[in-house]
Amino acid sequence: MTTVAERAAEHVAIQRQRVRGRWLALACVFLLLAAIAGILFGAKSLSAGDVVRALSGRGTRHAVDATIVRSIRLPRVLLAGVVGGMLALAGAAYQGVFANPLADPYLLGAASGAELGATVAIAYAPAALGVNVVPIAAFLGAIGAVAAVVVLGRSVRAGRSTTVLILAGVAIAAFLTAIETYVQQQHQTAIRAIYSFILGRLGTAGWAGLELVLPYVVVAAAVILLHRRHLDVLSLGDDEAASLGVHVPRVRLVLVAAATLGTAAAVAIAGTIAFVGIIVPHTIRLLTGASYRTILPLSVIVGAGFLIGADLIARVAIAPAELPIGVITALIGAPFFIALLRQSRAVTS
Amino acid sequence: MASSAPRVVRPPTFTKEARVRSRKILAVWVVLLSFVGASCASKSRVAGPATPAPVSYPVRIGAVTIPRQPHRIVSLSASGTQMVFAINAGPQVVAVDEYSKYPSSAPRTKLSGFQPNIEAIAAYHPDLLIIESDPGGLVRAMTALHVPVLVQPAAKNLDATYAQIEDLGRATGHAPDARSVVSQLRRRIAGLVASVPKPKAPLRVYHELDQTYYTATSATFIGQVYALFGLTNVADKAGVTKNSGYPQLSSEYIVSANPQLIVLADTVCCHQSSKTVAARPGWRAIDAVRRGEVIAVDDSLASEWGPRIADYIALVAREVRRAETVYATGTR
Numbered sequence: 001m002t003t004v005a006e007r008a009a010e011h012v013a014i015q016r017q018r019v020r021g022r023w024l025a026l027a028c029v030f031l032l033l034a035a036i037a038g039i040l041f042g043a044k045s046l047s048a049g050d051v052v053r054a055l056s057g058r059g060t061r062h063a064v065d066a067t068i069v070r071s072i073r074l075p076r077v078l079l080a081g082v083v084g085g086m087l088a089l090a091g092a093a094y095q096g097v098f099a100n101p102l103a104d105p106y107l108l109g110a111a112s113g114a115e116l117g118a119t120v121a122i123a124y125a126p127a128a129l130g131v132n133v134v135p136i137a138a139f140l141g142a143i144g145a146v147a148a149v150v151v152l153g154r155s156v157r158a159g160r161s162t163t164v165l166i167l168a169g170v171a172i173a174a175f176l177t178a179i180e181t182y183v184q185q186q187h188q189t190a191i192r193a194i195y196s197f198i199l200g201r202l203g204t205a206g207w208a209g210l211e212l213v214l215p216y217v218v219v220a221a222a223v224i225l226l227h228r229r230h231l232d233v234l235s236l237g238d239d240e241a242a243s244l245g246v247h248v249p250r251v252r253l254v255l256v257a258a259a260t261l262g263t264a265a266a267v268a269i270a271g272t273i274a275f276v277g278i279i280v281p282h283t284i285r286l287l288t289g290a291s292y293r294t295i296l297p298l299s300v301i302v303g304a305g306f307l308i309g310a311d312l313i314a315r316v317a318i319a320p321a322e323l324p325i326g327v328i329t330a331l332i333g334a335p336f337f338i339a340l341l342r343q344s345r346a347v348t349s
Numbered sequence: 350m351a352s353s354a355p356r357v358v359r360p361p362t363f364t365k366e367a368r369v370r371s372r373k374i375l376a377v378w379v380v381l382l383s384f385v386g387a388s389c390a391s392k393s394r395v396a397g398p399a400t401p402a403p404v405s406y407p408v409r410i411g412a413v414t415i416p417r418q419p420h421r422i423v424s425l426s427a428s429g430t431q432m433v434f435a436i437n438a439g440p441q442v443v444a445v446d447e448y449s450k451y452p453s454s455a456p457r458t459k460l461s462g463f464q465p466n467i468e469a470i471a472a473y474h475p476d477l478l479i480i481e482s483d484p485g486g487l488v489r490a491m492t493a494l495h496v497p498v499l500v501q502p503a504a505k506n507l508d509a510t511y512a513q514i515e516d517l518g519r520a521t522g523h524a525p526d527a528r529s530v531v532s533q534l535r536r537r538i539a540g541l542v543a544s545v546p547k548p549k550a551p552l553r554v555y556h557e558l559d560q561t562y563y564t565a566t567s568a569t570f571i572g573q574v575y576a577l578f579g580l581t582n583v584a585d586k587a588g589v590t591k592n593s594g595y596p597q598l599s600s601e602y603i604v605s606a607n608p609q610l611i612v613l614a615d616t617v618c619c620h621q622s623s624k625t626v627a628a629r630p631g632w633r634a635i636d637a638v639r640r641g642e643v644i645a646v647d648d649s650l651a652s653e654w655g656p657r658i659a660d661y662i663a664l665v666a667r668e669v670r671r672a673e674t675v676y677a678t679g680t681r
Binding site: 042043044063064065067068071072073075076122185188189190191192193196199201203204206207208315318319320321322324 | 447448461463464558559560561562563586587588596597598599600601602604605606607615617618619620629630631634648
């Protein structure tokens with residue numbers, strides 16, 4: 001026999017699931033529209049028919065159109081989706097782990113580590129090496145920086161561990177940026193290459209870049225998504241979480257490691273694209289007011305759609321010239337986010 | 350009766366005062382003559398002989414006054430260094446910055462024009478400083494130390510280069526050398542342009558500044574070199590005046606624009622080569638890649654605006670001639 005209260009709770013749960021399903025469907029439509037637009041439009045104007053013919057492998061009127069769609073546009077859209085989804089997911093995970101709304105994928109020094117790695121590789125790696133060591137160096141730099149932060153943070157006994165970690169992240173980031181600036185100053189001729197890296201290279205990576213980034217992102221995303229319930233428990237506070245049987249330090253470490261792995265891979269290929277990791281999870285939180293079980297999958301989908309859309313604007317707004325993607329993510333993201341914040345305050349107050 | 354002593358006719362000798370007076374007169378004459386000579390020369394605009402003519406100081410260039418002929422020149426501009434040595438003022442130079450690689454005899458130091466260290470510059474006791482831009486009040490600081498500073502920003506076109514060379518000629522006391530350098534450059538460049546036959550359909554060129562497809566339109570200094578040969582610059586579609594002339598292009602646009610000549614000015618900064626270009630997604634479809642018309646040039650040769658620009662133009666002339674024969678035979 002079920003009591004009235006139990007029945008009411010069940011009703012609420014079903015209602016919540018329905019709302020969640022609706023948001024998921026909406027997010028998928030957004031992603032799909034962004035992806036379709038991303039493939040249809042570009043610096044070279046092609047008809048929808050040409051794009052479809054190119055994608056399906058049937059001949060286009062001009063052979064070059066097929067090359068453009070299949071070798072340049074499609075991998076770029078997919079890479080933007082993978083990177084955007086990963087950055088948004090990593091941001092959401094970091095915000096949950098550190099119970100800090102300002103946390104982003106670069107909180108623990110991943111960006112400065114990647115930039116230093118790339119800078120050192122560009123400045124010192126001999127050209128004759130043949131292989132492009134820059135993404136590898138950036139990847140290792142990002143992982144190394146976060147590892148240093150975690151080790152450093154753990155060596156400090158006093159204080160709450162998350163605060164110590166964040167402060168250690170700030171210190172390491174400042175330290176690495178100082179070295180990076182020094183190396184740049186000593187290698188003025190390399191500055192152009194270094195800035196090209198930092199500003200992002202969605203437009204040049206191609207299928208090879210996507211292949212490079214995908215395995216890490218898949219593993220990282222899977223680990224984070226599997227821990228979505230743990231993040232909800234963590235939001236109750238460490239003691240509460242521990243009493244509910246969650247091994248707090250281990251969960252925290254696993255999540256940080258996974259988010260770092262994914263972020264490092266994304267940054268190594270696409271450069272340090274800012275803002276996606278903050279704005280997307282918060283937008284979802286403000287709109288759905290939901291738990292991490294909803295926020296995490298939605299972050300992947302909306303983050304992917306957001307970066308595909310931002311990249312589309314970056315490459316068509318002043319075509320055939322391009323705008324830096326970071327300009328678009330902040331220029332569109334920031335006002336939208338502020339408007340959302342104002343609206344949510346009006347609702348809650 | 351006083352006998353008058355026979356007058357001895359002595360050769361006229363100059364007293365010390367008289368000597369000084371005559372020297373002064375001579376000096377005045379020299380100055381006057383040189384004045385006339387200089388004004389004649391500047392009016393006629395004919396290249397003078399390469400012997401240093403006397404120049405009257407102070408020399409005014411814009412708002413800068415150079416009180417006397419400089420003998421301790423510091424140049425923090427690679428292009429400025431090229432120009433100063435080309436006009437035979439090299440012996441007056443005591444220090445150049447780390448990027449002034451030409452000529453190799455220039456006294457290269459660790460000085461930087463991007464992050465100038467005022468004390469380090471002042472330690473050379475310069476009597477003329479040549480820079481490209483003024484980051485962080487360098488001009489003000491050096492002026493306070495009574496060091497005249499010539500700011501010679503990146504030239505927008507060849508005429509601006511010629512004007513900078515002539516300014517440096519006046520500043521360093523080598524105006525005739527400067528004029529002859531300019532006229533030699535004009536002659537050489539005109540000859541190079543004339544040496545390349547104009548094809549019926551102009552070749553399409555893409556000039557690359559880095560591996561994320563930053564490029565230069567025809568409105569830029571380097572872009573006008575291609576315009577000299579009547580080439581079509583694929584970057585011009587991005588707006589010649591927009592983006593300060595250096596837009597970043599979309600990969601798919603470059604592939605669809607199908608340049609017939611690709612000039613890589615990112616071989617040093619970014620290690621690009623015909624091999625890395627061919628490996629880019631979709632770029633094998635480009636004519637220049639398929640026909641081997643991807644030219645690797647030294648970044649600095651393609652980014653400085655000194656007299657070496659003629660060497661760059663010679664290189665482009667050679668490549669354009671070659672490319673035109675390649676494409677002419679290809680279409681037959």
